[in-house]
């Protein structure tokens with residue numbers, strides 16, 4: 001099964017897709033996407049306080065896991 005994460009940036013109208021390895025499944029979206037080079041905003045180091053890492057409106061990428069978002073729409077307004 002192909003495990004893919006797709007991300008859209010609404011500000012830039014760009015999209016990115018990533019093939020997910022087993023070792024990535026338990027990572028937060030913030031950690032994974034930041035490691036891939038996307039500039040996901042954060043000023044609380046991923047502890048869920050600053051809300052700057054929000055995606056799909058108001059979900060927190062530092063809380064949500066990669067495994068729960070495979071094949072689903074993910075967008076960041078400011079990317």
Ligand code: FES
Nearest residue numbers: 048049050051062
């Ligand atoms: S990084 Fe601060 S709330 Fe997610």
